[in-house]
Amino acid sequence: MKRPIWALVPLLLLLGLVVMLYNGLGRDTETLPSQLVGQPMPPFQLPSLLGADSELDESLFRGRWMLLNVWATWCPTCYVEHPYFMQLAREGVAIVGLNYKDQDDKARQYLAELGNPYTHVVVDKRGTLAMDLGVYGAPETYLVNPEGKIMLRHAGEVNARVWAQKFAPLWPGREALEQDAGRDAHGGKAP
Amino acid sequence: MTAELGHFAVWMALVLALLQSVLPLIGAWRGNIALMSTARPLAIMQLLLLTIALIALGYAFYFNDFTLAYVANHSNSALPWGYRLSAIWGGHEGSLLLWVWMLAGWGAAVAWLSKSVPATMVARVLAVMGMIGIGFLSFMLFTSNPFDRLLPWFPLDGADLNPLLQDPGLIVHPPMLYMGYVGFSVAFAFAVAGLLAGRLDPVWARWARPWTTIAWAFLTVGIALGSWWAYYELGWGGWWFWDPVENASLMPWLSGTALIHSLAVAEKRNLFRAWTVLLAILTFSLSLLGTFLVRSGILTSVHAFANDPERGTFILIFLALVAGGSLSLFALRAPKLKNNAGFRLLSRESFLLGNNLLLLTATFVVLLGTLFPLIGDALDVRISISAPYFNKFFVPLTLVLMALLSLGMISNWKSHRGDAFRRRVLPLIPASLVGGLLAAWLPGGTPWLGTLGFIMVAWVVLAHLDDMIRKARASRGSFFAGLWRLSNGYKGMVLAHCGLALLVAGIILVTHHEIERDVRMVPGDTVQVGGYDFAFVDVGPRAGPNYDAMRGEFRVTRNGRAVTTMYPEKRTYRVGGQVMTQVALRPGLIHDLYVALGEPLDMPGAWAVRVYFKPGVRWIWAGALLMSLGGVLAVIDKRYRRRPARDTTAQAVAEGSA
Known part of the structure; x- marks a missing residue:
């Protein structure tokens, strides 16, 4: 009896899947490696959410340490981390928002009602800049130095714990902020 | 002491599972009745032992025994006692105990209820379930034992249950979900037993069908409860987030839905046999994959359990053995699975095949989206996957699925004459157009995609109403008597399909009008x-x-x-x-x-x-409940309870040695 070749196809597919999953084991899901760490911000030219008819580009990230936060109104975790960004903004951290695959009016309403922690909001409706950055999904947050180089990438929620562990060690003038991070009660793990 | 009793019971259950996976198989192979008949008592004993273990853990929670690491990490003396008990499955180790207890429950149910199934078949099915039991019991005992003690230094009070889980919805959500996941192991065991016996005929499909359907009904309720919980507990008002853990439960549901329909074809027409077996293997493998994703920490998720690569490795090896073993068996037996009968293009088989492919495509879309962070790593490609990606695929897939669903329901098995088919379908088109447009127009403007969705909802509901009325009229006696006399299987199908329509209508409404x-x-x-x-x-x-x-x-x-x-x-x-x-x-x-x-x-x-x-x-959750109710109705259909042809021992022996 001839054995049909197609009957082996599912087995081969499974083999591929298992190899892939095995490689993924032990992967640190919070510090996703980014090809871009140490690289300059990719060039872009995209509209601004809040400034009418104005366009923003990579020169935004010059002259001071900044955070780039990828967010969207359809992203539940963004709501969770939003109060923490409000707090950082109050403490003088400059945060640029990247509004990712979202609707402008919804995004504006979100900021109007929950508060705006961002100095600028870049509108990335088609996800082109996010693609260049290698964004897996919202939220993600990048640390950019005054020369416009990406120093750190964090996938997922930013809270006091993450700030203290990952961002604060790289951030200049860290002592003041670290103390603050320790005090914050909302830093518990988000759902 | 009770904890040690529970611990001991789990070890005993592992020993019995080892016996159960070996003795009945040898019996079925040699035609030895005595060995085959060990399967039933072994399965029932396992349930008893694991029930003791579950009660022992519940006892530790109820009396705040913080010398148990698991209790100390997941409970607190100030926690209300209801939540103390539901904390049994509030963490990784305890939920595994619940899982193996349910597996034993399904095994005992098969042992108890399969009186009409030949002894060789029952022996093989229970042996396969015994092997799955070995996997999960040793996983629990070697990597995640809920009975581990924190002696001599134990905390005076516990760390409390995650507040997200302190909720009535969460008391029932995991058990329902696990009943579904674990229930698919029965379908899988029947598929493997069928492959072993070389017997995958309509009779085999009739045995496997009710088990698959009832597992599917549990999973449906489980997913709906999870969505309902996320809606009111997380505080964002969303009902589905395309989170990896949600996706992990949706994948077996989608392929399980394909499986129950393909089993129908296997039973009625003796077709799609290889396909059905593959779906059964796929569905259970996806249940295992879901377990792997949730418990290995491989993906970031809002409700993942503790990250532990060691546990991940264990489940991955187990998944590879289960799926790899069954697929190898499949490759060996594939030549026997040729279809004998044929069917015309215009027939129920075609439409069911179409929808099977759509459901499988949907499964694949979810799988790809969920695993993309890993695939991206492997291929060094950077593409981001998020809610818009899933929606882009699911909206058109669902619309086409609903279109084919009614056509398949209307058409006959094997072939349908074109003119007769047109006479049934043509009047339904203007009716659903009018119904859909009215629905879209009533609550205020709906975008064209939503309107199309409403039309499809009307199309499904009207087609089923029309069919039900025709069938009731064709029957003897009054119309209502005819309606009543329709089989439970048929009523279940109508209910489930209308449940889908209700769910889709709810999604359109909440998406466009919230x-x-x-x-x-x-x-x-x-x-x-x-x-x-x-x-x-x-x-x-x-x-x-x-x-x-x-x-x-x-x-x-x-x-x-x-x-x-x-x-x-x-x-x-x-x-x-x-x-x-x-x-x-x-x-x-x-x-x-x-x-x-x-x-x-x-x-x-x-x-x-x-x-x-x-x-x-x-409506979203009501629709899901209707679907699940439809499944339950279909399972209590009379034909599954038909008096069995006498299963003589002679016949069993003949089959066993064949």
């Missing part, structure tokens, strides 16, 4: 949402059993008439310090009102408040 306002309010402010006025009366402290809360009071009126008063809370749990949003809901058949306290703002007394108006959101 109103979400995130506003800043101080006591005394009023906001109008969806025709209702929400007056923020006051906010003040309130103490719960194990948390302190700030409780807001909102008086809701409509055109000046009082509707209700709503009390959303912001809770801080005393032990862990976690902050939780407790949503105030006014559920309704047509729409929900939803108020959540966000964050306190800069000014004293000012809060960020989320006020939502959610039309049709209940």
Whole structure:
């Protein structure tokens, strides 16, 4: 009896899947490696959410340490981390928002009602800049130095714990902020 | 002592599982009745032992035995006793115990209820289930034992249950979900037993069908409960987030849906046999994959268990053995699985095949989207996957699926004459167009995609009503008597399909007509949402059993008439310090009102408040419940309880040695 070749196809597919999953084991899901760490911000030219008819580009990230936060109104975790960004903004951290695959009016309403922690909001409706950055999904947050180089990438929620562990060690003038991070009660793990 | 008793019972269950996976198989192979008949008592004994283990763990939780590491990590003496008991499955180790207990339960049910199935078949099915039991029992005993002691230094009080899980919805959600996941192991065991015996005929399909359907019904309820829980507990008002863990439960559901339909073809027409077996293997493998994704920490998720690569490796090896073993067996037996009968293009088989492919495509879309972070790593490709990706695929897939669903239901098996088919279908088209357009027009403008969805909803409902009326009329006696006499299997199908229509209608309504306002309010402010006025009366402290809360009071009126008063809370749990949003809901058949306290703002007394108006959101879960009810109805159909042809031992021996 001839054995049909197609009957082996599912087995081969499974083999591929298992190899892939095995490689993924032990992967640190919070510090996703980014090809871009140490690289300059990719060039872009995209509209601004809040400034009418104005366009923003990579020169935004010059002259001071900044955070780039990828967010969207359809992203539940963004709501969770939003109060923490409000707090950082109050403490003088400059945060640029990247509004990712979202609707402008919804995004504006979100900021109007929950508060705006961002100095600028870049509108990335088609996800082109996010693609260049290698964004897996919202939220993600990048640390950019005054020369416009990406120093750190964090996938997922930013809270006091993450700030203290990952961002604060790289951030200049860290002592003041670290103390603050320790005090914050909302830093518990988000759902 | 009770914990040691429980621990010992789990070890005994492992020994019995080893016996159960070997003895009946040898019996079936040699035609030895005595060995084959060990399967039933072994399966029932396993259930008894694991019940003892489960009770022992429950006892430890009830009496706050914090010498058990698992109890200390997931409970607290201030926790109400109901939640102390549900904490049994509030963490990784205990939920595994629940899982193996259910597996033993399904095994015992097969042993108990399969009187009409030949002894060789039962022996093989139970042996396969025994092997699955070995896998999970050793996983629990070697990597995640809930009975591990913290001696001699144990904490005086526990760390408390995750506040997200302190909720009535969460008491029932995991058991339902696991019943579904684990239930598919029966379908899998029947598939492997069928492959071993070389017997995959309509009789085999009839044995496997009710088990698959009932597991599917459990999974449906489990997913719906999870979605309902996320809606009111997480405080974002969403009902589906395409989170990896949600996707992990959706994948076996999609392929399980394909499986129950393909089993129907296998039973009625003896077709799609290889396909059916593959689907059974795939569905259970996806259940295992879901377990792997949730418990290995391989993907970031909102409700993943503790990250542990060692556990991940164990489940991955187990998954490779289960799927690899069964697929190898499949490759060996594939030549025997040729279809004998044929079918025309215009036939129920074609439409069912079409929908099977659509469901499988949907499964693949979810699998790809969920695993993309890993695939991206491997291929060094950077593409981001998020809710818009899934929606882009699921909307058209669902619409085409609904179109084919009615056509398949109307058409005959094997072949349908073109002109007769047209006579049935043509009147339905204008009727659904009118129905869909009316529905889209009534609650205020719906975009074209939503309108198309409403048309498909009308198309499915009208086609089933029409068919039911025709069938009832064709029957003897009065119309209602005819309606009553329709088989439970048929009624179940109508119910499940209409449930799908209701679910889709709910999704369209809530997607296009919900109103979400995130506003800043101080006591005394009023906001109008969806025709209702929400007056923020006051906010003040309130103490719960194990948390302190700030409780807001909102008086809701409509055109000046009082509707209700709503009390959303912001809770801080005393032990862990976690902050939780407790949503105030006014559920309704047509729409929900939803108020959540966000964050306190800069000014004293000012809060960020989320006020939502959610039309049709209940229909989503009601639709899922109807689907599941349809499954239950189909299972209690008379033909599964038909008196068995005498299963003589002679016949069993003949089959066993064949």
